[in-house]
Amino acid sequence: MKITKLPVCLLTLILAFTHCSQKETQQFQTETQEGKPNLSFLWETEATLTTCESVLYDENTDQIFVSNIEGDGTEKDGIGSIAIIDKKGNIVSRNWVKGLNAPKGMAILDGSLFVTDIDELLEIDIATAEIKRRYPVQGAEFLNDAATDGQHIYFSDMRQGKIHKIENGEVVTVAEKQININGLQFNKQGEMYGLDAEGMKRYDHEGNFEIINATVTGGDGLEHIDGEKWLASRWQGEIYLIDGENEHKILDTKAEQSNTADIGYIKEDRILFVPTFQKNKVVAYKLTY
Secondary structure, three states: OOOOOOOHHHHHHHHHHHHHHHHHHHHHHHHHOOOOOOOEEEEEOOOOEEEEEEEEEOOOOOEEEEEEOOOOOOOOOOOOOEEEOOOOEEEEEEEEEEOOOOOEEEEEOOEEEEEEEEOOEEEOOOOOOOEEEEEEOOOOOOEEEEOOOOOOEEEEEEEOEEEEEEEOOOOEEOOOOOOOOOOEEEOOOOOOOEOOOOOEEEEOOOEEEEEEEEOOOOOOOOOEOOEEEEEEOOOOOEEEEEEOOOEEEEEEEOOOOOOOOOOOOEEEOOEEEEOOOOOOOOEEEEEEE
């Protein structure tokens, strides 16, 4: 091959043009990424949290609760548990509470951890790790998520299509005919939102609703960011940032067969916790948007 030498002035011009093009490309890539929500991997726990279904951060104790089904999600087998991990992904207590059946959604109110367990809601004293009270739900089939407005505990029955709450120590039904209702959460104004087969809904105090987003259907975990921004997971392996009628898919782990169940979130740090169900670990991500 014959190599032709280029004049110095021409070579300098080519190099300068190449440098400018690379700089413009980098700037363009940065500009296209700005303003778009995304997740950055932080850490993952050891894969010993068997069938981890839900994650919940407790700001009072600065620890993270993880519910582990361990067996079948509908069987009263007594092998389910609640674990505690820290914000660096270390497993602090693998069996903080054990002997449950198929624990799923969790919520914290007045020093108690409330956990759904197939057909009853459990109230666990956080200071002692003792079950203080059980709230059996007549006709319940698959109690799933739980949330609080700061006064009451609300929880869903996915198979019955119902939303219940605890009022004066009794179970009260607040909504029915909610197909495959799962994730529940409240915003700062005390409004309840939910995820079911029709999408993301906003409820009033009488159980009436309006559909906020009809694209993210069949959702699992729901977390409020701020304003109209929410995080919603689909169990199969998808997580979305919902902003009103708009949504952005920010995680897709279906190809890895890694589920995204009932997510947890720390608003101040913008850290998202993802229970991977059959992968038996919790994965943490940093959210930017």
